[in-house]
Amino acid sequence: MINNNNYYYYKKELSPDICKQIISVGNAAQEEVAIIGQYGSEQLKENELDLLKQKRNSNITWLGEQWLYDIIDHYVKNANQQAGWNLDVHWFESIQFTKYKLNQHYTWHQDCWEKVYGDEAHPNFRGKIRKLSCIISLSDPEDYEGGDLDFSFYNSPEEETSIHKCEEIKPQGSIVVFPSYIWHRVQPVTKGTRYSLVAWGLGNPYI
Numbered sequence: 474m475i476n477n478n479n480y481y482y483y484k485k486e487l488s489p490d491i492c493k494q495i496i497s498v499g500n501a502a503q504e505e506v507a508i509i510g511q512y513g514s515e516q517l518k519e520n521e522l523d524l525l526k527q528k529r530n531s532n533i534t535w536l537g538e539q540w541l542y543d544i545i546d547h548y549v550k551n552a553n554q555q556a557g558w559n560l561d562v563h564w565f566e567s568i569q570f571t572k573y574k575l576n577q578h579y580t581w582h583q584d585c586w587e588k589v590y591g592d593e594a595h596p597n598f599r600g601k602i603r604k605l606s607c608i609i610s611l612s613d614p615e616d617y618e619g620g621d622l623d624f625s626f627y628n629s630p631e632e633e634t635s636i637h638k639c640e641e642i643k644p645q646g647s648i649v650v651f652p653s654y655i656w657h658r659v660q661p662v663t664k665g666t667r668y669s670l671v672a673w674g675l676g677n678p679y680i
Contacts, residue, residue, distance in 0.1 A: 479626050480639065480651035481552035487544070487646035492611040495541070496668050499570030499611075502534035507571065507579075530577040531659075536568040536670075545672045549607050552650035553674075560604045560652070562674035564597050569671040573620050578661040581630040585653035589678055598675060603653040605674040610647045617665030622649070625656040 506522070507529055542565060553560055573579075584606045590598040608622065622642050627635040639657075642649045651657070653673060 478556035478558070479637075479655060480624065480649055481556040482639070482641040482650070483548060483552075483648040484641055485644045485646045486548070486648050487609065489613070489645055492646050492668075495570070495609075495670060496611050498536060498538065498541075499534050499572075499668065499670075502536060502570065504532050504534050504572075507531045507533045527580075529579045529582075531579060532572045532574070532577075534570045536570050538568075541568050541670070545607055545609075545670075548648050549605055549650050549672070549674050552607075553605060556650070558605070558652060560674075561676040562604050564601065564675045566598065566603075566673045566675065571669045571671055573617075573659060573662045573667040573669075575664070575666075576661050578620075579659040581625065581656055581658045583654050583656055584673055590675075600677070601675040602678050603673040604676040605650055606653045606655075607648065607650045607670075607672045607674070608642060609670040610642050610645060611668040611670060612666065613645045614643050617662055617667045619661050619663035620667035621660040623658050623660065624651070627656070630656040630658070 506525075508525060545565065545568065549562065549565075552558075553562060585603040587602075589600050589602050592599060622639045624637045624639055625635045626637065630636070639649060641647060659667075
C-alpha cells in the first residue's frame with residue numbers, strides 16, 4: 474500500500490488550558506508500566522521487565538472520558554478524509570495517556586499487527602485491526618527536552634537515511650494522525666516529562 478500522505482497534522486490545535494486539563498485527568502488515573510503485545514497482561518518477571526524497557530519504557534494510564542473521544546474522533550475523521558486514506562474506521566480503543574520521563578523512550582514499532590482482535594477482546598473490537606493512530610502533544614516544549622517523534626516510511630526503519638523527524642508535533646496542542654502500519658519511535662527524554670495522548674481507530678482488515 475502506498476500513500477502520498479504518510480501523516481496528517483494539526484499544529485497547536487488544542488489550547489494550553491485544554492492540554493493542562495487532559496494532563497490533570499491523566500495524572501489522576503491509575504498509572505501502570507506500558508507493555509507491548511508479546512508480553513500480554515500477566516505480571517512481568519524482572520528479566521522480562523528489563524527486556525521490555527529496552528524497547529519500550531514509559532508509564533501510561535487508560536482514559537475513557539467521552540469528551541476526549543469527541544476530540545479524537547473529529548480530528549481522525551477529518552485527517553482520514555483530507556489525507557485521502559478514506560479508511561473504514563468506526564471504533565476507538567481506550568485512550569492512552571502516556572508519560573515519558575527522564576531517559577524513557579519507545580524504539581521503532583508499528584501500532585498494528587496482522588492478526589485481528591479475537592474472541593477475548595471487547596465485542597466492538599472483534600474481527601478488527603488498528604487502522605489509524607493519533608498522537609496529541611500535551612506538554613509545553615519548554616518543559617522537556619528530547620522525546621522527539623520520528624517516522625520511517627520504509628518497510629524497515631534501520632537505515633538512518635529513512636528517518637523523518639515529525640517537527641510539526643512538537644508544539645503543545647498539536648495533533649498527528651497516520652496509518653497504524655507506519656514505523657515510528659519516540660526518542661529518549663533527556664530532561665523533564667513529555668505527556669501525550671494516544672488513540673487507535675479500528676476497522677476491518679485490509680483485503
